[in-house]
Amino acid sequence: MLNFELYNPTKLIFGKNQYEKLKTEIPKNATILMTYGGGSIMKNGVYNNVIKALQGYEIIEFGGIEANPTFETLMKAVAIVKENNIDFILAVGGGSVIDGTKFIAAAANYEGENAWDILAKGALIKTAIPFGTVLTLPATGSEMNSGAVISKKETDEKLVFGSPLLFPKFSITDPTVIQSLPLRQLQNGVIDAYVHVLEQYLTYPSNAFLQDRIAESVLQTLIEVGPKVLKNPSDYIIASNFMWCCTMALNGLLSKGVPTDWATHMIGHELTALHGLDHAQSLAVIGPNLYKVQFEFKKEKLAQYGKRVWNLTGSDEEIAQKAIIKTQEFYQSLGVKTSLSEYSNSYKDTSQIISNRFKERGWIGLGEHKNINLEKVVEIVEMSY
Numbered sequence: 399m400l401n402f403e404l405y406n407p408t409k410l411i412f413g414k415n416q417y418e419k420l421k422t423e424i425p426k427n428a429t430i431l432m433t434y435g436g437g438s439i440m441k442n443g444v445y446n447n448v449i450k451a452l453q454g455y456e457i458i459e460f461g462g463i464e465a466n467p468t469f470e471t472l473m474k475a476v477a478i479v480k481e482n483n484i485d486f487i488l489a490v491g492g493g494s495v496i497d498g499t500k501f502i503a504a505a506a507n508y509e510g511e512n513a514w515d516i517l518a519k520g521a522l523i524k525t526a527i528p529f530g531t532v533l534t535l536p537a538t539g540s541e542m543n544s545g546a547v548i549s550k551k552e553t554d555e556k557l558v559f560g561s562p563l564l565f566p567k568f569s570i571t572d573p574t575v576i577q578s579l580p581l582r583q584l585q586n587g588v589i590d591a592y593v594h595v596l597e598q599y600l601t602y603p604s605n606a607f608l609q610d611r612i613a614e615s616v617l618q619t620l621i622e623v624g625p626k627v628l629k630n631p632s633d634y635i636i637a638s639n640f641m642w643c644c645t646m647a648l649n650g651l652l653s654k655g656v657p658t659d660w661a662t663h664m665i666g667h668e669l670t671a672l673h674g675l676d677h678a679q680s681l682a683v684i685g686p687n688l689y690k691v692q693f694e695f696k697k698e699k700l701a702q703y704g705k706r707v708w709n710l711t712g713s714d715e716e717i718a719q720k721a722i723i724k725t726q727e728f729y730q731s732l733g734v735k736t737s738l739s740e741y742s743n744s745y746k747d748t749s750q751i752i753s754n755r756f757k758e759r760g761w762i763g764l765g766e767h768k769n770i771n772l773e774k775v776v777e778i779v780e781m782s783y
């Protein structure tokens with residue numbers, strides 16, 4: 399097992415009817431900026447529940463944070479935070495609203511000239527406005543981690559940043575919120591969580607027995623509840639297990655003591671930026687092809703995954719090959735497409751554009767071995783057409 403440090407200060411408040419606790423978690427006398435997305439919270443009752451629980455607080459609302467939140471929109475919220483001496487932010491939404499809120503929390507206190515440097519140059523975040531979340535879409539794990547992904551409209555870029563200062567103070571995660579999710583977002587949630595586990599598991603053996611078993615349990619639970627949650631998101635048992643899987647998949651625990659990959663995400667982000675695929679759709683397209691190109695380096699873990707998660711039999715080599723096919727079939731069985739041409743007609747230059755961008759950013763060796771070079775990126779993307 400590799401050395402590790404574990405730090406996660408987020409208080410997770412899980413289950414039904416937890417909104418009342420907002421009052422005990424948010425400091426009295428706080429002036430709150432409440433952030434949300436395109437309005438789903440108005441339709442499903444979450445907005446009313448939050449407002450009711452926060453009676454007596456001064457609240458300024460900032461709605462309209464889009465899926466794949468943009469720098470341009472978020473900077474408007476940063477101005478509001480500065481003008482109104484906001485001392486607490488409450489994000490009510492999915493990964494996009496929570497990620498956007500992390501950026502607002504960091505950019506509002508950022509002293510440099512251009513807050514985009516936080517993303518483009520990894521500028522150091524020295525302080526951040528405290529924030530909490532009310533999660534409405536299980537998928538990203540953003541409710542219990544300190545990372546975020548922000549897009550820039552002007553340049554069609556999508557970049558990642560993070561800081562230990564950006565863990566939510568608390569997150570209210572109520573599994574009943576998924577009842578109002580469209581099928582597509584449920585599909586996205588299952589796949590995003592599944593791929594988060596694979597990014598931290600499908601690498602090479604590192605004698606981290608417990609981590610492997612935890613990762614495999616999250617995968618097996620997602621295989622069990624994923625198809626059911628699509629059919630009946632009102633089933634509380636299924637919804638609660640699904641939601642907990644999504645949080646566990648990316649709250650930092652699985653990555654401790656093991657190598658991690660994340661190249662599927664880095665390439666996938668470009669498909670979202672260039673072709674508008676939902677985040678999880680991009681992962682379903684790229685992931686299986688990346689495992690094929692990296693087969694020699696991943697085959698031991700692929701075989702372990704095939705045996706333990708899919709109960710496959712045969713030689714290790716055969717099991718490893720079949721495990722990739724099983725994974726792709728799993729995504730397809732959830733109704734998610736696994737090739738780029740099923741989403742876009744104008745994809746022919748994609749591999750070259752991505753390769754050029756990675757070169758400019760100096761991303762010339764991705765993955766757990768840092769050996770996914772630009773040629774391999776091109777190969778993976780072209781296999782994904």
Ligand code: NZQ
Binds near residue numbers: 538583
């Ligand atoms: O904007 P509203 O009206 O709220 O509608 C949203 C949005 O259209 C809707 N929705 C959310 N909760 C709902 C609901 N509709 C009905 N009922 C509800 N209860 O769903 C749509 C998608 O929401 P979004 O927040 O974009 O989805 P998701 O949670 O999948 O977040 C995706 C973003 O997170 C980033 C992705 O790159 C993407 O930008 N990620 C963040 C990560 C992190 N912070 O750790 C890791 C992930 O790998 C991922 O990259």
Ligand code: ZN
Binds near residue numbers: 538590593594663677
């Ligand atoms: Zn993801």
